[in-house]
Amino acid sequence: MLVLLDHPVPSSVEPLLKGPHVLHRPTLGARPGALRGRALARDRPDVLLTRSVPAAAETAAWGAAAGERPLVVVLLDRAAGPGGARGGVARVRRPPARRLPGAGPAGSRLRVTVCPSAGAAEPPADLYARALVTAERRFLAERVGPVLAGHLGAVRPEAASVVLVGAGVVNLLTGLRLLRAGHRVTFYDSGPDPRSGAPWTAFGCSRGGGDARMFTLTEADGYFGSPGGGPLPFAQPVKDKGWGLADLARLGPAERAWTEDNARVPGWLARSFTEDVLGYNLTSDRLWRDLRHDVPELFHGVGLREGILRIYSDQDVLEAHAARQRSLTDRDFEILSADRVSARHPALAAAQRAGAFVGGIEVDGFTVQVHRFLGTVTDAAERAGALFHWGRPVDALVPGEGGAPDGIRCRDGETVRADHYVLSPGAYGEALLRGTASAGLIHGMAGAWLTLPDPGRGLKNSLKITRSGHTAADANVTVTEGPDGRSFLTVGSGYGWTGTDPDNLDPTQLEALHAAVDDTASSFFPDAFDEARRSGLLERSRRYCVRPWTASSLPVFETTRTAGGGLLLITGGHNTGGFAQAPVTAEAVASALRGESHPMHIDYHPNRLRMFYGQKDARLPE
Incomplete structure (x- = not known):
């Protein structure tokens, strides 16, 4: 994406304009x-960021050079009313574009979006950050919106056969949502039935890790x-405090290339992506x-437990996270000092005396034992008529006429066809996703697990x-x-x-990862840790799971037409938030199969970061 900014800006704004995405011509x-x-x-920008709408002659010249692309204008309006959200860069939800009259076909392609000021007190850097966010969103919507509309417009909104590949928590809840909508649902999963007693190493992320998942408003950060x-x-060994x-x-x-893509995301765009999530x-x-x-x-x-206590080793981080929490909820809460935390939660008294944390906040959220939860969802899906094929790996898409997918191929050679397909293979789908826009986007990120006896002292x-600067910087204790x-x-x-291969694990680094989690457990629950070590529970409970991550920190939602006129949908790459976002992902899938748009279809488009960088492989599915 290339933005042409055509006027002078204050010096505080200039850092936002660094890099190849903004061409500044202040005169x-x-x-x-x-x-x-x-x-x-001459420059053929994707977006003009300006204080004045281009005249017909300007539009004609721009349009002739731009080909068939829409001409996107973001108009800064400091006199307009409030336009910001609480805390940081405002969340801009693809504001409606206006079509203004122009010269011939080019004028009909002109899209003007106003980015208003939040008021005279708004720092200029905040205004321009929001303007750039608006530019990126409008550029994205204009590029992918018509293609997505074409895919969805051809869908027959009726009960259909749907094959889901992958039976982790995201696809299980998706399948249940589709069953409730009347679809005929069949699952294929390479692992065993999650209700079985198979070894944990035989399962994927949802069932293979610890028996715990958490929902808060700031998951998948x-x-x-x-x-x-x-x-x-990413390339620094875990033993040296790397990843x-x-x-x-x-x-x-x-x-x-994946790590480079992550490293060069501008700060304003990173904040925008995070706010989307x-x-x-x-x-x-x-x-x-x-639900x-x-x-x-x-x-x-399923061990449902309400409320989450967040504790921090650094006061500045605590206050920053409290401010962000307040920006997301109207619920009132206070920052608790370390001694007040331990008074409310005596199980943390030893950690408080050792100075392991400075304070905390109590926030909305819940936890469940995800292994049990997978069982209850699978039971409910079976009662509703879902069919499950456990231990049936799916390795490839079957190409049809024109190269559009026309089925899935199991490792045993069987080809399976349905009206629609939903692929959510976690970190294990590199072969299956070959040829799609999602291919290569999802890498593996392992996390380690252990279990301690509950000290029974009021947790x-x-x-x-959150342990700032620690190898295991963020930990959930369920x-x-x-x-x-x-x-x-x-x-x-x-x-x-782990890169593209979730099985590419260096045993030395895996041991260092376990050691870092051991240190967190022993620092916060020293007596329970010692008991677990003496009893052998610590060693027996050690395991890991490999989570699907993207360089953009944005999950993936890909929408493609099949050769039979249905849809192939790919969901995944949720980083640490698959469980948290499972219900809204399911809703986005259900919307697509009704032929209706959902904001996630654009926000999580697999080519979003590629198009921003202007990479040549940012093709749009036909």
């Missing part, structure tokens, strides 16, 4: 007409830089509540721990229950990048 706006028209024709301000340490879990000798150009968390919050009301049996016997809520009713603490933490 053009003062002399609109032939001069600006020639610049638009964006990951764009290290605490020191540099790029994330590199892979055998580095096995990484190739694809992995290097957090916005869908807000929607998921409502959908989770609806608990409409299908309460899904939550019986009322599951925890989210209060769980064993088969015999005994209470446990399930600890999950750590980042271990």
Whole structure:
């Protein structure tokens, strides 16, 4: 994406304009007409960021050079009314574009979107950050919107056969949503039935990791830089406080390109991506509540526990996270000092005395034991008529006429066809996704798990721990229950990048990841950790799961027509938020199969980052 900015800006704005995505020509706006028209024709920007709408002659010159592309104008209006959201860059939800009259066909392609000021007190850098966000969103919508509309417009909104590949928590809830809409649903999964007692290594991420998942409004946060301000340490070994879990000798150009894509996301765009994700968390919050009301049996016997305590090792980080939490909810809460936290939650008294944390906040959210939850959802889907094929890996899409997908091919050679397909293979779909726009976007990120006996000293809520600068910087501690009713603490933490191959694990780095999680567990629950070590529970409970991550920190939602006139949908790459966003992902899938648009179809388009960077492989599915 190329933005042409045609007027002077304050010095505080100039850092936003660095990089190849903005072409700053500060004198053009003062002399609109032939001069600006020639610049638009010569530079052929995707977006004009301006204070004055181009005249017909300028539009004609720009349009003749731009071919059939829409001509996108973002008009800054400092005199307009409030346009910001609380906290940081405002969330811009693709404001409607106006078509203004122009010269011939070029004028009919002109799209003008106003970016208003939030008021005289708004810092100029905030205004221009929002303007750039508006530009990127409008550019994205104009590029992918018509193609998506064509795909959805051809869908027959009626009950149909749907094959879902992958039976993790995202696709299971998607399948249940489709069953409730009257579709005929069949699952294929490479792993065993999650209700079985198969070894944990036989399963994917949802069933293979610890028996715990958490929902808060800030799950699936964006990951764009290290605490020191540099790029994330994907290729730095875990033992050196990096995120590199892979055998580095096995990484190739694809992995290097992926890490480079992550490192060069501008700060304003990174914040925009994160706010997209957090916005869908807000929607998921409502959908989770609806699901608990409409299908309460899904939550019986799954260890549902309300409320999350977040604790922090750094005061500045605590206050920043509290401010962000307030920007997302109207619920009032206070920052608790460390001694007040331990008074409310005596299980943390030893950690408080050791100075392991400075304070915390109590926020809305819940936790479940996800292994049990997978069982209840699978049971409900079977009762509703779903068919499950466990231990049936799907390795490829079957091409049809013109190359459009016309079925899926199982590893045993069988070809399966249906009206629609929904692929959600987690981190294990590299072969299956070959030939799609999602191919190569999803890499593996391992996290480690362990279990401790519950100290039984008043840990009322599951925890989210932030240890600034630690190898296991973010940890979830879920209060769980064993088969015999005994209470446990399930600890999950750590980042271990595997590249495109989720099985590319360096044993030395995996051990370092486990050691980092051990350190968190022992620092916050020293007595329980010692007991777990003595009893052998610590060693028995150690495991890991490989989560699907993207360089953009945006999940993927791909929409493609099949050879038979149906849809192929790809969902995934949810980073640490697959469970959190499962209900809203299911709703986006259901909307597509009704032939209706959903904001996620555009916001999570697989080519979003590629198109921003102007990469040649940012093709749009036909």
